Amino acid sequence: MQNHIPQPPHTAGLGYQGLRPRIEPSQVPSPIETIETDRQAWEEKSYMTLPGAHVPLSTSEFAAVDQGNSSPRFIRVTTWNVPTSSRLASDCAIPLSVIVQPFADLDPREEEIPVVDFGQNGPERCGRCRGYVNPWCSWVAGGMRWRCNLCGHETEVSTAYFSNVDANMLRLDHAQRPELNRGTVDFVVSEEYWAQHPPPNINPSYFSAELPLTGPKQPLPMNYIFAFDVSNDAIERGFLKTSCDLLKTVLYGGTSLDGQQLDSSLPPASQVTILTYDRTLHFYDLNSDLTPMLVVADLDEVFVPMRDRLFVDPVGRRHAIEALLDALPQRFAQYPSRDSSLGSALRGILASLAGRGGHVILFQSTLPNTGLGALPNGSVEPELYDTDKEKTLHKPRDVSWLDVGEELAGEGIGVSMFLAPNKYMDIGSVGAVANQTGGELFFHPKFDFNRDAVALESQLQRVVRRYQGYNVKMKFRCSSGLRITKHYGNFVQSDPTDLDFGILDADKAIVADFEHSSSLNPREYTHIQCATLYTTVWGERRVRVINLALQVAEMAGNVFQYADMDAVFCRFAREAMVNMSKQKLSAIREELTEKCSAIMLGYRTKCAAASRTSQLIIPEAFKAFPAFLLGLLKSKPLKGRHVSSDVRNYTAHRILSLPPRDLIHSMYPRLLALHDLDEQVALPQIYTVDTPDPGVEGEVGVVHYDYGQIQMPSLMRNSHFFMEVSGIYLVDNEEILIFWVGSGVSPQLLQDLFGTDDFMSLDHRLHYLPRLQTTLSAQVHNILTKRMSSRGGRKPKIFVARQNHDAAEIEFSDMLVEDQNNGAMSYIDYLALIHKQITNVLNNGSALGGSASIRGSPW
Amino acid sequence: MLNFEDVEERDGVRFSWNVWPSSRIEATRTVVPISALYTPLKIREDLPPVLYEPVACKPPCRAILNPYCQIDIRGKLWICPFCLSRNTFPPHYKDISNTNLPAELLPKYTTIEYTLARPAQVPPVFLFVIDTCLDEEDLKALRDAIVISLSLLPPYALVGLITFGTMTQVHELGYAECTKSYVFRGGKEYQPKQIQDMLGLSSQNRAAPRPGQPLPPQSFGASRFLLPVSQVEFQLTGILESLSRDPWPVATDKRALRCTGVALSVAVGLLETTYPNTGARIMLFAGGPATEGPGMVVSNELKEPIRSHHDIDRDSAKHYKRAIKFYEALAKRASNNGHVVDLFAGCLDQVGLQEMKSLPNSTNGAIVLSDSFATSIFKQSFLRLFSKDDQGHLQMGFNATFDVQTTKELKVSGLIGHSISAGKKHIVNEEDVNNSLIMIQPTLMSYTFDTPSQPVLLDSVSIKHDVILLLDTFFHILIFHGELIAQWRKQGYQEQEGYENFKELLELPVADAQELLVERFPIPRYIVCDQGGSQARFLLSKLNPSTTHMSATMYGSTAGAGAGQAIFTDDVSLQVFMEHLKRLAVGAQTN
Ligand SMILES: [Zn+2]
Numbered sequence A: 001m002q003n004h005i006p007q008p009p010h011t012a013g014l015g016y017q018g019l020r021p022r023i024e025p026s027q028v029p030s031p032i033e034t035i036e037t038d039r040q041a042w043e044e045k046s047y048m049t050l051p052g053a054h055v056p057l058s059t060s061e062f063a064a065v066d067q068g069n070s071s072p073r074f075i076r077v078t079t080w081n082v083p084t085s086s087r088l089a090s091d092c093a094i095p096l097s098v099i100v101q102p103f104a105d106l107d108p109r110e111e112e113i114p115v116v117d118f119g120q121n122g123p124e125r126c127g128r129c130r131g132y133v134n135p136w137c138s139w140v141a142g143g144m145r146w147r148c149n150l151c152g153h154e155t156e157v158s159t160a161y162f163s164n165v166d167a168n169m170l171r172l173d174h175a176q177r178p179e180l181n182r183g184t185v186d187f188v189v190s191e192e193y194w195a196q197h198p199p200p201n202i203n204p205s206y207f208s209a210e211l212p213l214t215g216p217k218q219p220l221p222m223n224y225i226f227a228f229d230v231s232n233d234a235i236e237r238g239f240l241k242t243s244c245d246l247l248k249t250v251l252y253g254g255t256s257l258d259g260q261q262l263d264s265s266l267p268p269a270s271q272v273t274i275l276t277y278d279r280t281l282h283f284y285d286l287n288s289d290l291t292p293m294l295v296v297a298d299l300d301e302v303f304v305p306m307r308d309r310l311f312v313d314p315v316g317r318r319h320a321i322e323a324l325l326d327a328l329p330q331r332f333a334q335y336p337s338r339d340s341s342l343g344s345a346l347r348g349i350l351a352s353l354a355g356r357g358g359h360v361i362l363f364q365s366t367l368p369n370t371g372l373g374a375l376p377n378g379s380v381e382p383e384l385y386d387t388d389k390e391k392t393l394h395k396p397r398d399v400s401w402l403d404v405g406e407e408l409a410g411e412g413i414g415v416s417m418f419l420a421p422n423k424y425m426d427i428g429s430v431g432a433v434a435n436q437t438g439g440e441l442f443f444h445p446k447f448d449f450n451r452d453a454v455a456l457e458s459q460l461q462r463v464v465r466r467y468q469g470y471n472v473k474m475k476f477r478c479s480s481g482l483r484i485t486k487h488y489g490n491f492v493q494s495d496p497t498d499l500d501f502g503i504l505d506a507d508k509a510i511v512a513d514f515e516h517s518s519s520l521n522p523r524e525y526t527h528i529q530c531a532t533l534y535t536t537v538w539g540e541r542r543v544r545v546i547n548l549a550l551q552v553a554e555m556a557g558n559v560f561q562y563a564d565m566d567a568v569f570c571r572f573a574r575e576a577m578v579n580m581s582k583q584k585l586s587a588i589r590e591e592l593t594e595k596c597s598a599i600m601l602g603y604r605t606k607c608a609a610a611s612r613t614s615q616l617i618i619p620e621a622f623k624a625f626p627a628f629l630l631g632l633l634k635s636k637p638l639k640g641r642h643v644s645s646d647v648r649n650y651t652a653h654r655i656l657s658l659p660p661r662d663l664i665h666s667m668y669p670r671l672l673a674l675h676d677l678d679e680q681v682a683l684p685q686i687y688t689v690d691t692p693d694p695g696v697e698g699e700v701g702v703v704h705y706d707y708g709q710i711q712m713p714s715l716m717r718n719s720h721f722f723m724e725v726s727g728i729y730l731v732d733n734e735e736i737l738i739f740w741v742g743s744g745v746s747p748q749l750l751q752d753l754f755g756t757d758d759f760m761s762l763d764h765r766l767h768y769l770p771r772l773q774t775t776l777s778a779q780v781h782n783i784l785t786k787r788m789s790s791r792g793g794r795k796p797k798i799f800v801a802r803q804n805h806d807a808a809e810i811e812f813s814d815m816l817v818e819d820q821n822n823g824a825m826s827y828i829d830y831l832a833l834i835h836k837q838i839t840n841v842l843n844n845g846s847a848l849g850g851s852a853s854i855r856g857s858p859w
Numbered sequence B: 001m002l003n004f005e006d007v008e009e010r011d012g013v014r015f016s017w018n019v020w021p022s023s024r025i026e027a028t029r030t031v032v033p034i035s036a037l038y039t040p041l042k043i044r045e046d047l048p049p050v051l052y053e054p055v056a057c058k059p060p061c062r063a064i065l066n067p068y069c070q071i072d073i074r075g076k077l078w079i080c081p082f083c084l085s086r087n088t089f090p091p092h093y094k095d096i097s098n099t100n101l102p103a104e105l106l107p108k109y110t111t112i113e114y115t116l117a118r119p120a121q122v123p124p125v126f127l128f129v130i131d132t133c134l135d136e137e138d139l140k141a142l143r144d145a146i147v148i149s150l151s152l153l154p155p156y157a158l159v160g161l162i163t164f165g166t167m168t169q170v171h172e173l174g175y176a177e178c179t180k181s182y183v184f185r186g187g188k189e190y191q192p193k194q195i196q197d198m199l200g201l202s203s204q205n206r207a208a209p210r211p212g213q214p215l216p217p218q219s220f221g222a223s224r225f226l227l228p229v230s231q232v233e234f235q236l237t238g239i240l241e242s243l244s245r246d247p248w249p250v251a252t253d254k255r256a257l258r259c260t261g262v263a264l265s266v267a268v269g270l271l272e273t274t275y276p277n278t279g280a281r282i283m284l285f286a287g288g289p290a291t292e293g294p295g296m297v298v299s300n301e302l303k304e305p306i307r308s309h310h311d312i313d314r315d316s317a318k319h320y321k322r323a324i325k326f327y328e329a330l331a332k333r334a335s336n337n338g339h340v341v342d343l344f345a346g347c348l349d350q351v352g353l354q355e356m357k358s359l360p361n362s363t364n365g366a367i368v369l370s371d372s373f374a375t376s377i378f379k380q381s382f383l384r385l386f387s388k389d390d391q392g393h394l395q396m397g398f399n400a401t402f403d404v405q406t407t408k409e410l411k412v413s414g415l416i417g418h419s420i421s422a423g424k425k426h427i428v429n430e431e432d433v434n435n436s437l438i439m440i441q442p443t444l445m446s447y448t449f450d451t452p453s454q455p456v457l458l459d460s461v462s463i464k465h466d467v468i469l470l471l472d473t474f475f476h477i478l479i480f481h482g483e484l485i486a487q488w489r490k491q492g493y494q495e496q497e498g499y500e501n502f503k504e505l506l507e508l509p510v511a512d513a514q515e516l517l518v519e520r521f522p523i524p525r526y527i528v529c530d531q532g533g534s535q536a537r538f539l540l541s542k543l544n545p546s547t548t549h550m551s552a553t554m555y556g557s558t559a560g561a562g563a564g565q566a567i568f569t570d571d572v573s574l575q576v577f578m579e580h581l582k583r584l585a586v587g588a589q590t591n
């Protein structure tokens, strides 16, 4: 590599302590190579889901064919060959976990998920474990009974479901039964599956003029509450105005900020209401043309001042809603309040949606300093860093935030929050509500319209448009011999096996650990079933059942060979986030490294015992793992330097729900060199049709562009070591995009991408990429468009960082996680550390964490 | 000694005795208690304008210099007739002489009105408190009446609006951006401090001014809720017109939830914070009893009947004592601040007057009971409150500090009490002397041919077939046609030539009744009936049953046929009662 540039001086990290064995940089396993190789492998072929094959990485774009086993899009396991015994599992040191994303978006090439309606009878369920009928059940007694693949129990087939079987004991109607052919199925379910109204609270958190409802809860189309903090901070930076404007586009469609035409994104039968709050709560009677504002100032005993009229059809009351959204920013700008009663507003929301459930989309700018759960100002953060009290920064300061979250989740209400604080707002407390209810946090500190609004709009659109359900219950079941032990994600756990979500959407994944209760038969598959009971946005009660059959391995080699690095990484990251409220960050970082070393050590002792101790052996399936893990150690929640607790807690919330693909792209950002893009890359294939051909689309004699076949450029490793001063690079961590422009860049390149040929006159406040009539501009726009669509339409914030000139370069450098930065080592040094840990164990026979020299290290 | 009727005419005061017993012992022996009826705001055309501050006795007495004071012209001293203190005249009284006395010392000005140089700092305040648990017709009539009343107010008068049903809403009329109200939960007892805080009336709740912005002048305090009618008439009318029934559902086995208590406590709290010690009226319009929250009269369960007098007497009225206590506390706060609470009930059933009576009673407010807000009795009574004098000033006085000063040997021992229903009792407290007497003993005028109309005994003997009677019970004005008169009238003699005297006879009581109707507040119920007709029971119920089944032994003779009508009642006759009084009174004097 010639012309490579040194790390900029303003990044800081740790050097390796003591003598480091020489490692040849070219010999260092490249995470990019792993990602790129797998990506290319799945470009041409489909993934067939029957057990036994290698599974695509989460970062690869693949089309799966559901052969009765759920696709890795919905479920991944830390190893696709489950160790036969707990002994083997602990030898391998790979955690046994499953990660599910029940509502994941399908690839356009994939078949829709079948919807099965058994009417009043509901789906067939196992008489013992209550598992759902699935392709892995077997039929016995001439089809009179079915044998559960999970617990082995034989259940009588209901009269309505009975079918004769053929000589192979296959039901005659097998081919017509999606639930017997597909691993992922939606069952429409009857009243029996309706959510129950929660029992009345002994200490009611809100007051109602009506008696609490009891019994089963009629599923309704999703109700929405849009809630706005209208305090001074929300007004000052234009956040309130922007959010009101963007909400109008959500409700009624229109032109997006970057010029796209959008249709209305609410489900058709949904009803909405609007709530604002500062030092009091303000409800609006949208049914009346006067749109009266009803103020509830009783922040301790909150109640809803209206009934019936609260929720309205957004189409029928468009005039009133638009007028209100237009008026709000101005209305409160006149005499703005410094106070925010978010805690009480959440009780008002709870009271409003109790008995219905729904989704709350909330815009908050201020520390909630009044009302229920009021939080004191003046954080003492820096004093707590790296002390035993550090963990208190990472949990709610007032338990009422957890309580209201739990209560909201119990009522089937999800709370998503767009946070735009100007200063400390205690996301550790406030964000707990989103964590508990399955909602999502979006973070726009020191809101700036030019920088943030496009991203904000795309997030808001995504929040409403993505597939989601509310009033959700999730339960994992697994084969005899295995049992579920622990769950990680954003939900409320009402009992050891059931998870409650106010809402659950396409972008959320949940991790469940499992362990052996007895040894597994290596000649049989073992099974995991995840059932997600939910109400669709149009008001239908359904169960999405995800079925996975897995091979059982007796050999450590197989366990490692079929290990899933992405799932293991996700599982480690989740555990680390959960531990933030229990442990010092430095201890969490040490443990992560030890866990990584343990896997390498397990492989070495069980599969590569013959190799020399001077060699660091990394199993094939974990090749990119140390680099990813280093990215996690350098992430905002865990990094060893000063990061405000708001940023830590916001990012921790994200990591706790991100599916593997998004997590990996966030922790190990994607870096592209834009100055030497191949001429063909990122452009549609151009073709003309000479003679009419039924196999080829398009008119004869006209030039056609095939956007479906756009080839994406290869990524590069996250290090300055591979960069040149004459280059332009694009880094993307899912939330922000930075165009890094080298000081030796050619004027032509600048002109082609930014429309200016002068390095110095390139506007560092540019927060969008101009559309130019150049190949380079088209290529980069196509890359961004492609990534946006694989993110469900979400657009990151865009920055420009000129080398040695612009502040955004600091963030850029921090994202190059293979360099020595973020208060941590470089990738090479980190591998050396892992190697040393392993060697210590091998040579001295000590335990991994036991070595004082390692414990005492900056890890 | 002046004739006591002249004194009353002049000063609006009448004592039960015009000669005082000279000792306490003597006083205890009087059967008729010593008490005074006083009409402080009696209109006096003859009073001179007195444009200076009154001269007062030294504290704590502070009695005002008056014609009954002994004065020493030379020594420039006066002796207070109440406390017997000697006071020096202020320096600017140095020129007084026996021929040059200030108006307050002239014997004819025993009543005098000082026009104080201190300007009235605050215009009168009207806070309407409206029940929305009404049927549409009632609500509409009420809305209309209140809208009309706005036009009767002087433009500078401040108005405010509170509506209530399941919850209480305080309308922020000063909010220009939209219709805005503060909502209070009906079931909760709010402390005055809470109400203040919630309405943003306490000073620490001022909105933070933004840098470079002047302090918002109207963002807090009174000006948000109570505004000049000229400024908010349009907006207030708009709110009133869009006012709809309480939206919360009422099950068939339930009463509507009506949080009258919370509404009143918020009203009292609002006024006591914003306009303490200034003239303000809370006008409560209630369409039924309080069924929710503090001050509840009956629960909203229909299976629980509203308490009867019997329950109250037996001390078994469930919510009674708590409600009394609640409203009395409110009444005390209102009257301490000089705020009046008027009670308008538009309801066939009870509204809980017995519980709430302390509010109008101790604040000198009006009580108007009507079957519905859609009746003219309500509308006219309500609007009568806003009648003006010749100069267009409202005739109601505000924030009157009514100190009863008594001479040394006497002390005020309490309010007069009568065993009549609360509403009437209250009005006795407020009405002028004549009217009070009418209430206690109605007047009966008899009209017949060739004789001028004359008052007759309120007795069944006064009912004759050839007379027209005009009964004035204060609450009812009734014209009663004797049987013969009614027959003639039905045959239309009054329209025939030669019977002009009959026509005149018919018209005379009607004209007199109209005169009474005009003066009276609340508007009495006006009834015209015939002897033997069903409405005649109003007359019969007021008459002294001299011809009851008990009367034979009393008077020895039964009334002849046609001379009078027999009334069946257990009440003793007024004559018997008066005889008894006389005997006791004479006995007391001779003992
Ligand atoms: Zn089973």
Ligand SMILES: [Zn+2]
Pocket: B057, B058, B061, B062, B063, B080, B081, B082, B083, B084, B085
């Ligand atoms: Zn005196």
